[in-house]
């Protein structure tokens with residue numbers, strides 16, 4: 001395989017590797033080296049990753065929608081748990097790309113120990129533009145671009161490797177919806193980190209190991225690079241890259257779907273007014289309490 005790589009690579013311990021030279025990206029990889037995200041539990045196996053993935057409505061619907069014999073790219077896959085979820089019990093070809101080799105090593109280890117043959121890992125920086133054009137049927141990029149030096153440029157680069165009629169799912173921090181997290185961040189700077197255990201609803205509900213809670217705190221409150229975005233901004237990125245808007249969470253329009261069964265069906269793009277109002281509503285619902293991540297799905301035009 002690796003016909004999806006257009007630049008010369010080295011294969012190191014089973015991972016297709018490129019040199020990471022950018023100063024900002026290096027800052028980020030140093031950060032994830034100490035707190036791999038998301039972390040594995042000692043007893044994780046195919047079954048536990050499958051259960052975890054199926055509990056995530058977005059991931060479950062995405063996997064269902066993909067079907068079989070497709071080429072899927074996860075950008076910023078970290079420790080690869082989602083790529084692994086997508087690969088289990090399918091004949092899809094999964095590629096997980098991330099600049100943090102320490103995270104990819106965990107992914108590779110898990111894939112090898114669980115005999116997963118349809119997943120490959122690429123150690124690269126998006127900005128090094130290592131992927132061929134028009135190759136992938138689906139691109140998943142959640143929680144990544146807001147940790148890069150230039151999210152818009154990163155999106156332009158990624159879009160090139162998406163096929164015509166291919167789908168892209170993007171998850172980013174919302175400029176309005178993340179207000180509660182930003183407030184908690186400043187309060188914890190004044191009153192100390194312990195306050196987060198009282199104020200952060202996700203942290204209060206996380207019935208997981210100390211490592212996972214620490215990884216969440218580091219990722220949400222102490223990240224070296226973070227930017228905030230809006231629905232309208234992403235719509236303009238889509239337009240520039242010949243990508244049609246399909247759906248978003250929160251919705252762009254005033255119509256809401258509860259079960260996400262129709263996540264990949266085209267929805268109305270709404271108005272500036274409906275989009276702003278829906279982003280404000282994030283502050284008061286679980287999207288805002290979970291860090292203000294919003295999702296936009298697009299489909300590349302012919």
Ligand SMILES: C[S@@+](CC[C@H](N)C(=O)[O-])C[C@H]1O[C@@H](n2cnc3c(N)ncnc32)[C@H](O)[C@@H]1O
Pocket residue numbers: 025028029032037038075076077078079097098099100103124125126127141142143144147148219
């Ligand atoms: C918050 S983690 C998200 C991991 C995973 N997508 C998830 O949702 O669990 C952000 C990931 O983006 C990756 N990342 C940061 N800068 C990147 C870049 N320039 N190119 C590709 N990935 C990058 C990091 O290494 C890290 O694994």
